[in-house]
Amino acid sequence: MTDARPIGIFDSGVGGLTVVGKIQELLPNEDLIYFGDTARVPYGTKSEETVTKFSVENIEFLMTHNVKLVIVACNTASSLSLDFLKRCFRVPIIGVIEPGAREAVSVTRNNRIGVIGTNATISSGAYEKAIKRLNPRYSVFPQACPLFVPLVEEGWADNKVTKAVTEIYLEPVRKRSVDTLILGCTHYPILKKILGRVMGKDVVLVDSAREVAKEAREILDAGGLLNGSKSKGKHRFFVSDEPNRFVRIGERFLNRRIDCAKRAV
Numbered sequence: 001m002t003d004a005r006p007i008g009i010f011d012s013g014v015g016g017l018t019v020v021g022k023i024q025e026l027l028p029n030e031d032l033i034y035f036g037d038t039a040r041v042p043y044g045t046k047s048e049e050t051v052t053k054f055s056v057e058n059i060e061f062l063m064t065h066n067v068k069l070v071i072v073a074c075n076t077a078s079s080l081s082l083d084f085l086k087r088c089f090r091v092p093i094i095g096v097i098e099p100g101a102r103e104a105v106s107v108t109r110n111n112r113i114g115v116i117g118t119n120a121t122i123s124s125g126a127y128e129k130a131i132k133r134l135n136p137r138y139s140v141f142p143q144a145c146p147l148f149v150p151l152v153e154e155g156w157a158d159n160k161v162t163k164a165v166t167e168i169y170l171e172p173v174r175k176r177s178v179d180t181l182i183l184g185c186t187h188y189p190i191l192k193k194i195l196g197r198v199m200g201k202d203v204v205l206v207d208s209a210r211e212v213a214k215e216a217r218e219i220l221d222a223g224g225l226l227n228g229s230k231s232k233g234k235h236r237f238f239v240s241d242e243p244n245r246f247v248r249i250g251e252r253f254l255n256r257r258i259d260c261a262k263r264a265v
């Protein structure tokens with residue numbers, strides 16, 4: 001059995017393109033519909049109620065494109081709203097928290113895991129809960145890094161301001177001798193170089209995007225929902241505000257050209 005319907009992915013903005021990149025690698029024949037809620041970004045400073053309301057609307061939009069699976073690429077929306085979204089919709093929905101937690105638990109050797117993310121993700125304790133569900137003996141050290149998102153969007157992934165900010169944010173986590181750091185925000189994989197330098201080479205940086213793509217492949221495979229086509233999948237991008245900024249920054253995230261993004265509303 002095969003299914004030619006697209007996969008739907010949403011994020012608060014451009015950051016979820018880090019997940020699109022991995023889906024493209026692992027599921028090259030799948031069509032994708034991406035929705036970036038650029039009119040209402042950031043989610044990382046907003047309440048659960050607001051983020052859940054936005055997330056419901058984002059999935060309703062994706063459903064108008066008849067998607068067969070929804071990926072909540074945004075860590076904040078996954079942290080605050082995933083359970084509610086799964087109860088609301090019949091389409092399979094996956095978030096980024098469980099896959100990231102699973103990967104961290106599988107790589108840590110000293111059972112000490114750091115987690116960085118937006119204020120909302122960190123205050124929700126979502127990663128901590130997911131890790132403790134897998135193994136209650138693991139120690140988790142969370143740290144909100146709210147300045148990282150604007151720094152990445154500014155294109156300052158590797159300069160001295162970002163390095164100084166990174167050193168300040170990560171100091172408390174470093175002191176806890178973690179050997180694994182979860183990059184719990186869509187934007188942080190872009191900072192891998194600087195994060196690696198500041199944390200040191202013995203610390204493994206976990207980016208959940210690859211695990212999410214693997215989980216998507218498993219779900220589609222198990223449900224007979226993989227696209228049987230031999231040709232490369234088509235990717236369509238939609239945003240809730242003017243598309244130019246999304247395209248400009250998005251090309252950096254995706255490392256390829258984005259031919260067109262459309263305003264959805």
Ligand code: DGL
Nearest residue numbers: 012042043044075076186
């Ligand atoms: N996409 C968000 C996340 O992964 C970061 C940007 C925002 O705050 O909306 O948490």
